[in-house]
Amino acid sequence: MSRTSSPPATDAAIGLDWANDEDGALDHAYQRWGPLVHGLARKAVGPVEAEDVTQQVFLSAWRARETYSPDHGPLGAWLVGITRRVVADTLRVRRRSAQVPVADDQDVPEGRWEDVDRDDLLSVYEELERIGDPPRQILLLAYVHDKTQKEIAELLDLPLGTVKTHTTRTLARLRTRLGGAP
Known part of the structure; x- marks a missing residue:
């Protein structure tokens, strides 16, 4: 390499x-x-x-x-x-x-x-790619890297309210995409 x-x-x-x-x-x-x-x-x-x-x-x-x-x-x-x-x-x-x-x-x-259904994983991955940053970064930091919303706000230099809003909206979007309850 x-x-x-x-x-x-x-x-x-x-x-x-x-x-x-x-x-x-x-x-x-x-x-x-x-x-x-x-x-x-x-x-x-x-x-x-x-x-x-x-x-x-x-x-x-x-x-x-x-x-x-x-x-x-x-x-x-x-x-x-x-x-x-x-x-x-x-x-x-x-x-x-x-x-x-x-x-x-x-x-x-x-x-x-x-x-976990492979199609669900692919759907989540593809939707995260479509969402873009910072919402994608926020979810990855929260759910892959186990960061709190306060830690994410500090890492990304964003207001805590913005991090919370992005998290809520992005999770709702993923739920809708996967056919779950809104």
């Missing part, structure tokens, strides 16, 4: 580079979606195993890169699907072996990822 190349300008460009097996595609994809994958993994399996899951996701994705097609959806959504499978496998192994106990502070409910 080339560390000197600049990343493509858009998510679509990164996806095309990935599909065409361009130099630096893995690096660009990791820079763009690594935090999202790691955050999802951290929520599901806890901080101890999140780094391993993240590495497994990108390794699996790279090995299966010829199966990715930009026509079927964005690269980020494809990576979220791989994350879901790797997390499910990790949780299955954890339950079977019982050698890796879940710490009290992790509080990971069983079946959390196995029961």
